[in-house]
Amino acid sequence: xxxxxxxxxxxxxxxxxxxxxxxxxxxxxxxxxxxxxxxxxxxxxxxxxxxxxxxxxxxxxxxxxxxxxxxxxxxxxxxxxxxxxxxxxxxxxxxxxxxxxxxxxxxxxxxxxxxxxxxxxxxxxxxxxxxxxxxxxxxxxxxxxxxxxxxxxxxxxxxxxxxxxxxxxxxxxxxxxxxxxxxxxxxxxxxxxxxxxxxxxxxxxxxxxxxxxxxxxxxxxxxxxxxxxxxxxxxxxxxxxxxxxxxxxxxxxxxxxxxxxxxxxxxxxxxxxxxxxxxxxxxxxxxxxxxxxxxxxxxxxxxxxxxxxxxxxxxxxxxxxxxxxxxxxxxxxxxxxxxxxxxxxxxxxxxxxxxxxxxxxxxxxxxxxxxxxxxxxxxxxxxxxxxxxxxxx
Numbered sequence: 001x002x003x004x005x006x007x008x009x010x011x012x013x014x015x016x017x018x019x020x021x022x023x024x025x026x027x028x029x030x031x032x033x034x035x036x037x038x039x040x041x042x043x044x045x046x047x048x049x050x051x052x053x054x055x056x057x058x059x060x061x062x063x064x065x066x067x068x069x070x071x072x073x074x075x076x077x078x079x080x081x082x083x084x085x086x087x088x089x090x091x092x093x094x095x096x097x098x099x100x101x102x103x104x105x106x107x108x109x110x111x112x113x114x115x116x117x118x119x120x121x122x123x124x125x126x127x128x129x130x131x132x133x134x135x136x137x138x139x140x141x142x143x144x145x146x147x148x149x150x151x152x153x154x155x156x157x158x159x160x161x162x163x164x165x166x167x168x169x170x171x172x173x174x175x176x177x178x179x180x181x182x183x184x185x186x187x188x189x190x191x192x193x194x195x196x197x198x199x200x201x202x203x204x205x206x207x208x209x210x211x212x213x214x215x216x217x218x219x220x221x222x223x224x225x226x227x228x229x230x231x232x233x234x235x236x237x238x239x240x241x242x243x244x245x246x247x248x249x250x251x252x253x254x255x256x257x258x259x260x261x262x263x264x265x266x267x268x269x270x271x272x273x274x275x276x277x278x279x280x281x282x283x284x285x286x287x288x289x290x291x292x293x294x295x296x297x298x299x300x301x302x303x304x305x306x307x308x309x310x311x312x313x314x315x316x317x318x319x320x321x322x323x324x325x326x327x328x329x330x331x332x333x334x335x336x337x338x339x340x341x342x343x344x345x346x347x348x349x350x351x352x353x354x355x356x357x358x359x360x361x362x363x364x365x366x367x368x369x370x371x372x373x374x375x376x377x378x379x380x381x382x383x384x385x386x387x388x389x390x391x392x393x
Contacts (some may be wrong), residue, residue, distance in 0.1 A: 040112055041083040042120030044076050044096060051080025052124050055098045059084045062091035062106070062259075071095075093260050100125050101371030104260035106160060125371045130258060134363040136327030137213070137349025140194050141358045142201050145269065148360055148384050149205055155235075155364070156206075161165040161258040162207035164206055167327030168213030168270060168305035170198045172225070172352050179353040180197045192223030194354075196230060205230045209254060209266060211236050213305040213327060236268020236303060239286040244277020255295060262372065269314075270305040271328065283310075287318050294320045298372060302324065308333075308346055313376035315342035322374060323365060336365065336379030343377040359383035360387035 040059070044052040058071035076082050086092060092107040103126020112118045133152060142148075156162045171191075172178060178185040178194075185194075202210070212235055216224060228235060229248050238252035256264040267290050274280055283306075294300050299322050304311055307329035315324055316339060325344045332348035347363035365379035 011345045013022045037087050040086040043080040044122045044124050053078045057082050058095045060093045077240040086228035096124050103371040106259035128369040130367045131162045132365040134165045137169040137330050139352050140172045140348045140354050141350045144360045163208045166210040168211050169215045170309040171195050171215045173215040173218040177352040195227035199227045199230045207233045211268040211270050211305050214272040218295045221246045237270050239269050239281045263297040264299045266301045266303050268303050311340050311344050315339035334381050
């Protein structure tokens with residue numbers, strides 16, 4: 001998206017460059033630089049460490065949409081340096097434009113305003129990393145919650161853009177498998193309490209998204225709907241038509257905006273045994289009807305509760321997906337696999353009974369962008385343990 005374009009032509013460019021450096025807000029904006037401001041300055045380097053001159057830099061206020069924020073503009077000098085007037089307490093996105101594409105850098109509020117001598121050094125092309133953490137098929141078991149929470153927090157502190165997804169089957173539908181450490185729990189009220197416990201725990205861990213599994217779709221009235229409605233995150237099932245009040249309505253997809261306003265579209269796909277009021281739609285047709293998401297996003301993800309075999313087929317048929325995060329088949333892909341250029345990941349799962357002995361798996365995917373273009377995708381599964389030294393990186 002380029003809401004504003006700035007062109008320099010012929011020898012007039014040199015004059016404009018000088019004016020932009022001295023009066024950046026006077027030239028671009030009708031509003032003068034605020035008194036309570038600071039100078040945001042820095043240098044753009046090539047990947048070999050040499051300065052990058054004649055690059056166009058646009059500074060957007062971080063308002064949620066570039067269209068709402070007319071940019072200030074400058075051009076890097078011969079030594080790669082640049083400078084903007086900025087407001088204290090405001091977040092910004094700096095876009096670096098050149099022949100290799102447009103890279104973006106997020107500048108949180110207060111990063112440089114409190115230190116006049118601080119400078120922002122940027123390497124062009126600009127690399128961004130997006131992390132997706134994922135779980136699947138937990139089946140009423142959430143062991144080692146403190147260790148899991150600590151690991152998730154560590155990853156969130158290390159990266160700017162971290163998302164946490166569930167690929168479904170957090171409940172257990174079979175009454176004969178309502179077992180906790182060998183003890184049968186036959187009362188449906190226990191199902192309701194355990195379902196609410198799972199959702200509450202996911203809320204505390206900060207899940208961003210879930211697709212329901214067949215164990216959620218095989219509802220128990222009124223408990224399944226009450227628990228799912230307590231979720232602080234969207235629940236996606238594009239290929240399911242819900243006409244029963246025993247389940248809440250599900251969304252088809254969501255679009256996340258990263259700190260630099262890159263767009264991540266996630267399509268939810270699942271499978272079920274079609275209980276009353278639930279109808280499974282044609283999978284391929286559903287995907288084709290949502291391929292418009294590819295054109296309107298930087299990354300397209302399928303959050304799937306279809307099983308690994310179907311995920312592989314989906315990747316073969318629809319290379320438009322960048323990543324497929326799966327569940328249902330309980331496959332532990334210690335390293336994510338690539339099928340037809342699509343990264344396919346799944347993080348194991350638990351048996352359909354509650355036990356303190358079940359391991360805790362957390363999938364981690366890193367998507368590396370270079371000037372907004374995906375250059376690398378990789379994923380693996382971490383095993384969360386009581387001993388920090390045993391937690392895989």
